[in-house]
Amino acid sequence: xxxxxxxxxxxxxxxxxxVTMSCKSSQNLLYSLNNKNYLSWFQKKPGxxxxxxxxxxxxxxxxxxxxxxxxxxxxDFTLTISSLQAEDVAVxxxxxxxxxxxxxxxxxxxxxx
Amino acid sequence: ExxxxxxxxxxxxxxxSLRLSxxxxxxxxxxxxxxxxxxxxxKGLQWVSLIxxxxxxxxxxxxxxxxxxxxxxxxxxxxxLQLNSLRPEDTAFYYCVKDMGAxxxxxxxxxxxQGSLVTVSS
Numbered sequence: 001x002x003x004x005x006x007x008x009x010x011x012x013x014x015x016x017x018x019v020t021m022s023c024k025s026s027q028n029l030l031y032s033l034n035n036k037n038y039l040s041w042f043q044k045k046p047g048x049x050x051x052x053x054x055x056x057x058x059x060x061x062x063x064x065x066x067x068x069x070x071x072x073x074x075x076d077f078t079l080t081i082s083s084l085q086a087e088d089v090a091v092x093x094x095x096x097x098x099x100x101x102x103x104x105x106x107x108x109x110x111x112x113x
Numbered sequence: 114e115x116x117x118x119x120x121x122x123x124x125x126x127x128x129x130s131l132r133l134s135x136x137x138x139x140x141x142x143x144x145x146x147x148x149x150x151x152x153x154x155x156k157g158l159q160w161v162s163l164i165x166x167x168x169x170x171x172x173x174x175x176x177x178x179x180x181x182x183x184x185x186x187x188x189x190x191x192x193x194l195q196l197n198s199l200r201p202e203d204t205a206f207y208y209c210v211k212d213m214g215a216x217x218x219x220x221x222x223x224x225x226x227q228g229s230l231v232t233v234s235s
Contacts, residue, residue, distance in 0.1 A: 040221050042158075049208055049225035050158065056221070093158055100218040102174045103148075103160040 002027045002096050004106035013089070013111050019081040021109040023072075023094035029057075030074050031098070038098035041070055041079045044091045044108070053092075054079065089113055115139040115224040117209045122229030129199050133229055135192040135209030140224075143167070143187035146217030149194045151205035152228070161207070162194065166215040177203075199233045206230050 003026040013019055029038045037057035042050040052061050054070035057077055067082040081088055094106040121133040133149070149161040162183040163172040171183050182195040192209055206228035214220030 038219065044158075049227055051225075052221065052223050055213075055223075061223075095158070095222070097219060097221055100163060100172050102172070103163075103222075105158040105160070108157050 001102060002029075002099050002104050004094055004096060004104050006092075006094060006106035006109050008109060009107070010110040010112060013084050013113060015084055015086055015113070017084045019084050019088075019111065021079050021092060023077040023079070023106050025075045025077075025096055027098070028074050029077075029096050029098045037073050037077070038096055039070075039072075039077055040095045040097065041068075042093045042095065042105075043088075044093060045089075050093065084111075086113070115211065117211065117224060117226030119207065119209050119226045119229035122207065122231045124232040124234060125199055126235050127199060127201060127233055129233070130195070130197045131199070131231065133194040133196065133207055133209075133231070135226055137190045137192065137209075137211070140211070142185075142190040144215060146212035146215055146220070147183075147185060147192045148210040148212060148217070148222060149181075149183060149192075150208045150210050150222070150225075151203075152208065153205045159205075163212075163217040164192070165217050170216065172217070196231065199231075201233050204231060204233045 007022045039057045041054040044050045058070045069080045091108045091110045093108045116138045118136045164183045180198045184193045208228045209226040210222045211224040
Protein backbone atom coordinates (compact mmCIF):
# COMPACT_ATOMS: atom_id res chain seq x y z
CA UNK A 1 0.00 0.00 0.00
CA UNK A 2 1.06 3.59 -0.61
CA UNK A 3 1.24 5.27 2.80
CA UNK A 4 0.41 8.96 2.97
CA UNK A 5 1.70 11.08 5.84
CA UNK A 6 0.86 14.70 6.62
CA UNK A 7 2.42 17.33 8.81
CA UNK A 8 1.73 19.04 11.04
CA UNK A 9 -1.15 17.13 12.67
CA UNK A 10 -2.71 20.42 13.67
CA UNK A 11 -1.88 24.07 13.30
CA UNK A 12 -3.00 27.18 15.14
CA UNK A 13 -3.61 29.91 12.59
CA UNK A 14 -4.70 33.53 12.35
CA UNK A 15 -6.80 35.27 9.72
CA UNK A 16 -4.55 36.75 7.05
CA UNK A 17 -1.70 34.38 7.81
CA UNK A 18 0.13 32.36 5.14
CA VAL A 19 -0.33 28.66 5.88
CA THR A 20 1.62 25.72 4.50
CA MET A 21 1.11 22.04 5.13
CA SER A 22 2.96 19.00 3.90
CA CYS A 23 2.00 15.65 2.45
CA LYS A 24 4.45 12.85 1.75
CA SER A 25 3.86 9.54 0.02
CA SER A 26 5.78 6.32 0.50
CA GLN A 27 5.98 5.83 -3.27
CA ASN A 28 6.44 8.06 -6.27
CA LEU A 29 3.15 9.52 -7.47
CA LEU A 30 4.62 10.97 -10.69
CA TYR A 31 3.75 8.96 -13.78
CA SER A 32 6.56 9.51 -16.24
CA LEU A 33 4.51 8.86 -19.38
CA ASN A 34 2.24 11.88 -18.83
CA ASN A 35 4.30 13.82 -16.26
CA LYS A 36 1.34 13.99 -13.90
CA ASN A 37 1.32 13.58 -10.13
CA TYR A 38 -1.65 11.50 -8.96
CA LEU A 39 -2.42 13.49 -5.82
CA SER A 40 -5.46 15.43 -4.59
CA TRP A 41 -6.14 17.78 -1.69
CA PHE A 42 -9.53 17.84 0.04
CA GLN A 43 -11.04 20.27 2.55
CA LYS A 44 -13.28 18.76 5.25
CA LYS A 45 -15.49 20.88 7.50
CA PRO A 46 -17.62 19.43 10.33
CA GLY A 47 -20.97 18.15 9.11
CA UNK A 48 -19.98 18.49 5.46
CA UNK A 49 -18.51 16.03 2.98
CA UNK A 50 -14.95 16.48 1.77
CA UNK A 51 -14.54 19.03 -0.99
CA UNK A 52 -11.99 18.58 -3.75
CA UNK A 53 -9.67 21.60 -3.85
CA UNK A 54 -6.70 20.46 -5.92
CA UNK A 55 -6.13 17.52 -8.26
CA UNK A 56 -3.03 16.40 -10.16
CA UNK A 57 -1.05 17.99 -7.29
CA UNK A 58 -1.48 21.54 -8.58
CA UNK A 59 -4.71 21.90 -10.60
CA UNK A 60 -7.18 24.04 -8.69
CA UNK A 61 -10.80 22.96 -9.13
CA UNK A 62 -13.36 25.35 -10.56
CA UNK A 63 -14.65 27.75 -7.93
CA UNK A 64 -11.78 27.20 -5.50
CA UNK A 65 -10.28 30.54 -4.42
CA UNK A 66 -6.84 31.27 -5.83
CA UNK A 67 -5.42 31.63 -2.33
CA UNK A 68 -5.19 27.80 -2.37
CA UNK A 69 -2.12 26.49 -4.19
CA UNK A 70 -0.87 22.94 -4.53
CA UNK A 71 2.75 22.18 -5.36
CA UNK A 72 5.32 19.41 -5.27
CA UNK A 73 6.14 16.29 -7.22
CA UNK A 74 7.12 12.68 -6.75
CA UNK A 75 6.76 12.00 -3.04
CA ASP A 76 6.66 15.47 -1.47
CA PHE A 77 3.71 17.82 -1.80
CA THR A 78 2.55 21.09 -0.23
CA LEU A 79 -0.76 22.89 0.11
CA THR A 80 -0.43 26.63 0.69
CA ILE A 81 -3.15 29.06 1.71
CA SER A 82 -1.75 32.49 0.89
CA SER A 83 -3.95 34.53 3.24
CA LEU A 84 -6.12 32.47 5.56
CA GLN A 85 -9.77 33.36 5.81
CA ALA A 86 -12.00 32.33 8.72
CA GLU A 87 -13.95 29.97 6.46
CA ASP A 88 -10.75 28.05 5.68
CA VAL A 89 -10.64 26.53 9.16
CA ALA A 90 -11.05 22.83 8.41
CA VAL A 91 -9.19 19.56 8.16
CA UNK A 92 -7.16 19.14 4.99
CA UNK A 93 -6.49 15.69 3.56
CA UNK A 94 -4.20 14.61 0.78
CA UNK A 95 -4.99 11.48 -1.22
CA UNK A 96 -3.20 9.41 -3.82
CA UNK A 97 -5.01 7.88 -6.78
CA UNK A 98 -1.93 6.44 -8.45
CA UNK A 99 -2.71 2.98 -7.17
CA UNK A 100 -6.17 1.54 -6.67
CA UNK A 101 -4.97 -1.21 -4.41
CA UNK A 102 -5.88 0.65 -2.31
CA UNK A 103 -6.48 4.37 -2.78
CA UNK A 104 -5.15 6.03 0.36
CA UNK A 105 -5.62 9.24 2.28
CA UNK A 106 -3.31 11.03 4.66
CA UNK A 107 -4.37 11.43 8.31
CA UNK A 108 -5.16 15.10 7.81
CA UNK A 109 -3.94 18.48 9.02
CA UNK A 110 -6.39 20.32 11.25
CA UNK A 111 -6.37 24.11 11.15
CA UNK A 112 -7.72 25.91 14.21
CA UNK A 113 -7.83 29.52 15.28
CA GLU B 114 -25.63 20.24 -10.59
CA UNK B 115 -24.15 16.95 -9.44
CA UNK B 116 -26.05 15.42 -6.54
CA UNK B 117 -25.30 12.23 -4.65
CA UNK B 118 -27.76 11.23 -1.94
CA UNK B 119 -27.00 8.27 0.30
CA UNK B 120 -29.57 6.35 2.30
CA UNK B 121 -29.85 3.17 4.32
CA UNK B 122 -27.65 3.93 7.29
CA UNK B 123 -28.99 2.45 10.52
CA UNK B 124 -27.99 0.98 13.85
CA UNK B 125 -27.24 -2.74 13.42
CA UNK B 126 -25.92 -5.43 15.72
CA UNK B 127 -22.51 -7.02 15.22
CA UNK B 128 -22.77 -9.74 12.61
CA UNK B 129 -25.71 -8.02 10.97
CA SER B 130 -26.23 -6.74 7.45
CA LEU B 131 -27.52 -3.68 5.68
CA ARG B 132 -27.58 -2.13 2.23
CA LEU B 133 -26.57 1.42 1.47
CA SER B 134 -27.93 3.18 -1.60
CA UNK B 135 -26.81 6.28 -3.44
CA UNK B 136 -29.06 8.15 -5.85
CA UNK B 137 -27.10 10.11 -8.43
CA UNK B 138 -28.23 13.01 -10.60
CA UNK B 139 -26.83 15.91 -12.57
CA UNK B 140 -24.32 13.91 -14.61
CA UNK B 141 -24.16 10.96 -16.99
CA UNK B 142 -24.03 8.25 -14.33
CA UNK B 143 -23.07 5.35 -16.61
CA UNK B 144 -19.97 7.21 -17.84
CA UNK B 145 -18.16 7.32 -14.51
CA UNK B 146 -16.72 4.96 -11.95
CA UNK B 147 -17.99 5.33 -8.41
CA UNK B 148 -16.51 4.76 -4.97
CA UNK B 149 -17.54 4.26 -1.39
CA UNK B 150 -15.36 6.03 1.18
CA UNK B 151 -15.91 5.99 4.93
CA UNK B 152 -14.99 8.41 7.70
CA UNK B 153 -14.35 7.60 11.32
CA UNK B 154 -13.04 9.82 14.13
CA UNK B 155 -10.16 7.47 14.76
CA LYS B 156 -9.02 6.59 11.25
CA GLY B 157 -10.12 9.59 9.19
CA LEU B 158 -11.00 8.87 5.57
CA GLN B 159 -10.74 5.29 4.32
CA TRP B 160 -11.43 4.18 0.78
CA VAL B 161 -13.78 1.18 0.83
CA SER B 162 -14.71 0.13 -2.68
CA LEU B 163 -14.68 1.03 -6.38
CA ILE B 164 -16.93 0.00 -9.24
CA UNK B 165 -16.20 0.90 -12.84
CA UNK B 166 -18.73 2.68 -15.02
CA UNK B 167 -19.99 -0.53 -16.61
CA UNK B 168 -19.71 -2.57 -13.40
CA UNK B 169 -17.17 -4.89 -15.02
CA UNK B 170 -14.48 -4.07 -12.44
CA UNK B 171 -14.73 -3.88 -8.68
CA UNK B 172 -12.05 -3.34 -6.07
CA UNK B 173 -12.23 -3.53 -2.29
CA UNK B 174 -10.11 -2.49 0.65
CA UNK B 175 -8.62 -5.47 2.46
CA UNK B 176 -10.63 -4.76 5.60
CA UNK B 177 -13.98 -5.26 3.80
CA UNK B 178 -13.13 -7.80 1.12
CA UNK B 179 -15.44 -10.81 1.39
CA UNK B 180 -17.91 -8.93 3.57
CA UNK B 181 -19.01 -5.94 1.45
CA UNK B 182 -20.27 -5.97 -2.14
CA UNK B 183 -20.57 -2.95 -4.41
CA UNK B 184 -23.02 -2.81 -7.29
CA UNK B 185 -24.75 -0.28 -9.50
CA UNK B 186 -27.88 0.06 -11.60
CA UNK B 187 -27.13 2.36 -14.49
CA UNK B 188 -30.77 2.34 -15.59
CA UNK B 189 -31.73 3.83 -12.23
CA UNK B 190 -28.61 6.01 -11.71
CA UNK B 191 -27.99 4.23 -8.42
CA UNK B 192 -25.00 2.86 -6.52
CA UNK B 193 -25.24 0.28 -3.78
CA LEU B 194 -23.08 -1.19 -1.03
CA GLN B 195 -24.14 -4.44 0.64
CA LEU B 196 -22.53 -4.70 4.07
CA ASN B 197 -22.48 -8.17 5.69
CA SER B 198 -20.84 -9.59 8.81
CA LEU B 199 -20.64 -6.11 10.29
CA ARG B 200 -18.19 -5.36 13.07
CA PRO B 201 -18.12 -2.48 15.58
CA GLU B 202 -15.10 -1.06 13.75
CA ASP B 203 -17.27 -0.66 10.63
CA THR B 204 -19.12 2.16 12.43
CA ALA B 205 -18.63 5.19 10.20
CA PHE B 206 -20.13 7.73 7.86
CA TYR B 207 -20.21 6.12 4.42
CA TYR B 208 -19.86 8.48 1.45
CA CYS B 209 -20.82 7.83 -2.15
CA VAL B 210 -18.14 9.43 -4.33
CA LYS B 211 -17.94 10.12 -8.06
CA ASP B 212 -14.73 9.45 -9.98
CA MET B 213 -13.56 11.63 -12.85
CA GLY B 214 -12.90 8.58 -15.03
CA ALA B 215 -14.73 5.48 -16.19
CA UNK B 216 -12.39 2.71 -15.08
CA UNK B 217 -11.83 4.13 -11.63
CA UNK B 218 -8.09 3.86 -11.49
CA UNK B 219 -5.89 6.85 -12.06
CA UNK B 220 -8.45 9.61 -11.87
CA UNK B 221 -9.35 12.04 -9.08
CA UNK B 222 -12.44 11.71 -6.92
CA UNK B 223 -14.54 14.82 -7.42
CA UNK B 224 -18.07 14.90 -5.98
CA UNK B 225 -19.11 13.46 -2.60
CA UNK B 226 -22.55 12.82 -1.12
CA GLN B 227 -23.49 14.01 2.36
CA GLY B 228 -22.89 10.56 3.84
CA SER B 229 -24.94 7.93 5.64
CA LEU B 230 -24.17 6.88 9.21
CA VAL B 231 -23.77 3.19 9.92
CA THR B 232 -23.56 2.26 13.60
CA VAL B 233 -22.64 -1.29 14.58
CA SER B 234 -23.45 -1.85 18.22
CA SER B 235 -25.19 -4.34 20.45
